[in-house]
Amino acid sequence: MDLYLDGITHSYGDTDVLRDVTLQIPQGMVVCLVGPSGCGKSTLLRFIGGLEQPGGGQVLQVGAPPANSLNPLTYVFQHFALLPWRTVEGNVSLVLEDHELPRERVQGIVADVLARTRLSDFRKALPKQLSGGMKQRVALARALAVNPAVMLMDEPLSALDSQTRELLMDDLVGLWTRQPFTAVYVTHNLVEAVRLGHRIVVLSRRPGRIREVVEVERPLGERGRGDPELERIQHHLWQAMRDEALAADQELVDA
Ligand SMILES: Nc1ncnc2c1ncn2[C@@H]1O[C@H](COP(=O)(O)OP(=O)(O)OP(=O)(O)O)[C@@H](O)[C@H]1O
Numbered sequence: 001m002d003l004y005l006d007g008i009t010h011s012y013g014d015t016d017v018l019r020d021v022t023l024q025i026p027q028g029m030v031v032c033l034v035g036p037s038g039c040g041k042s043t044l045l046r047f048i049g050g051l052e053q054p055g056g057g058q059v060l061q062v063g064a065p066p067a068n069s070l071n072p073l074t075y076v077f078q079h080f081a082l083l084p085w086r087t088v089e090g091n092v093s094l095v096l097e098d099h100e101l102p103r104e105r106v107q108g109i110v111a112d113v114l115a116r117t118r119l120s121d122f123r124k125a126l127p128k129q130l131s132g133g134m135k136q137r138v139a140l141a142r143a144l145a146v147n148p149a150v151m152l153m154d155e156p157l158s159a160l161d162s163q164t165r166e167l168l169m170d171d172l173v174g175l176w177t178r179q180p181f182t183a184v185y186v187t188h189n190l191v192e193a194v195r196l197g198h199r200i201v202v203l204s205r206r207p208g209r210i211r212e213v214v215e216v217e218r219p220l221g222e223r224g225r226g227d228p229e230l231e232r233i234q235h236h237l238w239q240a241m242r243d244e245a246l247a248a249d250q251e252l253v254d255a
Contacts, residue, residue: 001065001072001149001182002026007057008047010040016207017043018054023201023210025150027063028180030220032193035203035211036241036248041186042154044208048184049073049152065149070099074148078155080135082127089114089123092142113141116175133164137171144181151183157192166225169195173220190237194230195223202240205248212240 003025010018018040025031025048033041046052048059050073065072082091089110096106114120117137127135136156143151157165169192175181187193193200194216202212216223216233223230 002062003048003150003182003184004060004062005044005048005057006060008044008054008059009056010043010047010054011207019207019209021057021203021208021210023213025182025184027149027182029198030176030181030183030185030196032185032187032197032200033203034187034190034193034200034237034241035208036205036245037188038248039203039206039244040208041203045075045152045154045184045186048150049075061149066147069147069149070096071146072149074143074146074151076136076139076143076151076153076156078159080127080139080159082135082138084127087124087126088119088130088138088141091127091138092145095142095146109145113144116144116178117141117171131164132160133168136160136168140171140175144175149182151181153183153185155186155188158188165189165192172196173223177221190234190241193237194234196220200233200237202237205244205251211244 005021005023008018008021021044033044035041047054050059083094086094092110092113093106096109111120114123117140119134119137119141122130122134127138130138157168160168173196185196197216200214200216201210202214203209204211214233214237218229
């Protein structure tokens with residue numbers, strides 16, 4: 001299933017938040033949204049997920065989600081949102097409970113996603129026993145368990161320290177390489193964008209409109225740290241964002 005954003009425009013009261021955002025999110029692609037603080041990235045993600053409706057334009061789903069998808073549009077948040085009293089496997093199976101699946105099917109799905117996120121040995125652990133990176137891997141496993149058509153990822157690594165973030169980026173690349181998924185990935189971090197994004201969308205400051213779309217051709221599995229081509233793209237993205245970010249910053253200070 002592809003997504004097509006057709007002229008998304010929105011205001012909250014007098015605040016114009018998004019203007020005429022038109023964008024294709026093809027199946028199997030990680031599309032990163034970057035842009036200055038307050039430019040409407042999270043708002044756009046909520047529109048894509050159907051949590052809110054835009055004032056103008058529409059989000060179109062083109063084609064059908066996978067036949068066994070239990071939740072076509074699934075979020076991954078910055079702060080994991082795990083239930084502290086449930087084990088790792090209990091947190092993952094939670095999202096399957098309303099679907100009246102046979103017990104063996106649930107066990108099969110949970111075992112599969114825990115293996116894919118390298119958590120099989122920790123299935124009985126409670127969240128408080130896990131590092132931040134492992135908690136986010138549980139959140140990823142939980143998202144994958146419903147076999148989403150598109151994962152909506154809102155700053156999923158920003159609560160983690162830089163080393164853990166590096167490891168999680170490798171995990172995400174490994175997950176995608178073994179079994180490509182579709183994602184809209186909101187981030188402030190241009191290193192993440194160039195490591196994980198097939199397509200990087202730069203939004204202007206508020207009201208967010210598309211300033212530039214950058215395609216990164218290098219396969220995810222071949223993108224290493226210090227890769228000059230990625231650094232060139234990152235530099236280019238920063239140039240595109242810099243003035244917008246400075247102006248947005250000034251607006252916040254002036255407000
Ligand atoms: N429910 C709401 N009611 C009123 N204003 C809102 C609401 N949600 C967001 N806004 C405003 O819309 C603008 C865009 O917010 P949004 O959180 O989408 O930006 P963002 O690009 O994700 O920001 P950040 O990068 O700082 O997380 C901000 O000015 C915010 O205050």
